[in-house]
Amino acid sequence: MNGVPLQVVDAPLDEAVVRIALAGALGMFLGLEREWSQKSAGIRTFSLISLLAAVFTILAIETAVGQGLLMLGGLLVIVQGVLLAVQGLLGDEGAGLSLTTSVSMLVAYGVGALVAAGFILEGVTVAVLSSLLLVLKRELHEFAWGLSxxxxxxxxxxxxxxxxxxxxxxxxxxxxxxxxxxxxxxxxxxxxxxxxxxxxxxxxxxxxxxxxxxxxxxxxxxxxxxxxxxxxxxxxxxxxxxxxxxxxxxxxxxxxxxxxxxxxxxxxxxxxxxxxxxxxxxxxxxxxxxxxxxxxxxxxxxxxxxxxxxxxxxxxxxxxxxxxxxxxxxxxxxxxxxxxxxxxxxxxxxxxxxxxxxxxxxxxxxxxxxxxxxxxxxxxxxxxxxxxxxxxxxxxxxxxxxxxxxxxxxxxxxxxxxxxxxxxxxxxxx
Known part of the structure; x- marks a missing residue:
């Protein structure tokens, strides 16, 4: 009984299942602002994208077919982002807002891949900085527009x-x-x-x-x-x-x-x-x-x-x-x-x-x-x-x-x- 908790505490991030769960959580964190802003992609979409990247990354590490799947997943995210940008250009959301959502989806995919590959600190850093950029949209715009x-x-x-x-x-x-x-x-x-x-x-x-x-x-x-x-x-x-x-x-x-x-x-x-x-x-x-x-x-x-x-x-x-x-x-x-x-x-x-x-x-x-x-x-x-x-x-x-x-x-x-x-x-x- 004493050995089980010790094993969980010693190396939790070495377990693939924990890294997959962390990737999903960071995806939810990234999608939170998009959901709050009522964009076309929100918490569920971003979490699923990060989970997909984590799964494909683990397969790429463990099997021979995983690298192709990882590239295919990234390509699908890019295609989906382009479609969202075009939809925003033709609709009411605006191309700039849709482009931000599209790039954020690609970032979520990258965060999932980083975490699954074992780059935990790097993945968390990217997720936090990306979320700050999304949340501080108005302040960043006002700062940029106010520069001489x-x-x-x-x-x-x-x-x-x-x-x-x-x-x-x-x-x-x-x-x-x-x-x-x-x-x-x-x-x-x-x-x-x-x-x-x-x-x-x-x-x-x-x-x-x-x-x-x-x-x-x-x-x-x-x-x-x-x-x-x-x-x-x-x-x-x-x-x-x-x-x-x-x-x-x-x-x-x-x-x-x-x-x-x-x-x-x-x-x-x-x-x-x-x-x-x-x-x-x-x-x-x-x-x-x-x-x-x-x-x-x-x-x-x-x-x-x-x-x-x-x-x-x-x-x-x-x-x-x-x-x-x-x-x-x-x-x-x-x-x-x-x-x-x-x-x-x-x-x-x-x-x-x-x-x-x-x-x-x-x-x-x-x-x-x-x-x-x-x-x-x-x-x-x-x-x-x-x-x-x-x-x-x-x-x-x-x-x-x-x-x-x-x-x-x-x-x-x-x-x-x-x-x-x-x-x-x-x-x-x-």
Whole structure:
């Protein structure tokens, strides 16, 4: 008696009957939205299609005639889909709606085949994503129709960078520089470029929707993409409306918090799952900067004020390539400086690059840490130096304002961020 339940629990997905039942259930799941939308094919049809694919797939695995049946079944589903599309074109349902139903039937057939072949996770993933696409029809249409030409172009360029170029890059590459060989991870480097660009796209969407409703959204989410852009916008606000200086200062503080959050996410996120330990040393100092920035902004800002923030295009190929070039150059010269002058050479490079892009310097330090050229303490210090230089350059930009109160407050609170991060590092070191 004790052996039977154990057998059922140990390997239920290895049984053909369980895989057939799961295929039928996923087919019902896919057909649920079509049934709710009162389309020509619903729960029963989709479930039967998935069951048919599962049966034919199992026969293809176990017998010689199954492959022909599997191809025949797929052909029948395609023919049925074409007939539905023609029927929709001639009837009231519409060709587009019938075409969606037809393609969904073919997806259900593929899900049944995947599950029956043992690709359980893949089949469930396809079913869930397909169902989401069906359910979110109105939202997806509204999103697509609301895109401007520039936004559509930026989205297409981002898709090319993320889904076309990334798979073509090698996982590892040794770059010879004279007698020195620098090990690089092109896919990891490009993935970081895509990640930072993706943050910018998400930021653009949020600020475009909620930018006029609060300085927290404007400053913080604007800072995720470009904290320097926040400073430039706040300078314009203060020059036009001197009374807006309190929330302008808060916006710059929150932009610094966003910059530190982004760097912390890169430092921790891109060291997970690798051969090197997670870079936890960066959590305390960067976390201190984030908390102090939020605290000072919450206390000092006049939250009755709010202002929109105009952002440029959410993404451009030129900006992506420029960002990639920045931290690739930093990576190469940082490795050379470390080889020639020791760790101090890379620190100087991190400070200089932080004036241009703290994210680039952070990603470069992470790549070197993953490659073993830097230890955790050295990588953390490089990230902190880049973060410090980014805070300093924003204070220098704010110092160009003719509003004495605004620039003095930005300088004082920026110094508070730097001192707080330094004290947190010293306390942890002790």
């Amino acid at each position: 030409r520039e936004e559509m172009r930026s989205t297409t360029e981002f898709a090319i960078l993320a889904f076309v170029i990334y798979p073509l890059l090698p996982a590892e590459y040794d770059l010879p520089v004279g007698p020195i060989t620098i090990p690089l991870e092109p896919q990891v480097i490009w993935l970081m470029v895509v990640a930072v660009a993706g943050i910018g796209i998400v930021n653009y969407a949020i600020v475009s929707t909620y930018g006029g409703r609060g300085i927290a959204v404007t400053g913080f989410f604007g800072g995720l993409a470009s904290s320097t852009a926040v400073v430039g916008t706040m300078l314009d606000h203060v020059n036009q409306r001197p009374e807006a200086s309190s929330y302008a200062v808060a916006a710059i503080l929150l932009a610094n918090a966003a910059m530190a959050t982004r760097n912390l996410a890169i430092a921790v996120g891109f060291t997970m799952g690798g051969a090197t330990p997670v870079l936890v040393e960066a959590i305390v100092p960067l976390g201190a900067v984030i908390l102090i920035a939020f605290g000072v902004a919450a206390v000092t800002a006049d939250w009755g004020e709010s202002g929109p923030m105009e952002l440029e295009s959410p993404f451009s190929m030129k900006n992506a390539l420029a960002f990639g070039a920045v931290f690739l150059v930093v990576l190469v010269f940082g490795s050379l400086a470390e080889t020639w002058f020791g760790t101090l050479g890379f620190y100087a490079t991190a400070v200089a690059s932080g004036f241009v892009s703290s994210a680039g310097a952070t990603t470069s330090a992470v790549v070197l840490y993953r490659g073993g050229q830097l230890g955790p303490a050295e990588a953390t210090l490089a990230i902190l130096l880049a973060t410090v230089s980014s805070i300093v350059v924003k204070a220098m930009l704010a110092a160009t304002s003719t509003n004495h109160g605004f620039r003095n407050q930005v300088a004082a609170y920026s110094a508070m961020l730097l001192v707080g991060g330094a004290l947190a590092s010293v306390i942890i070191a002790l």
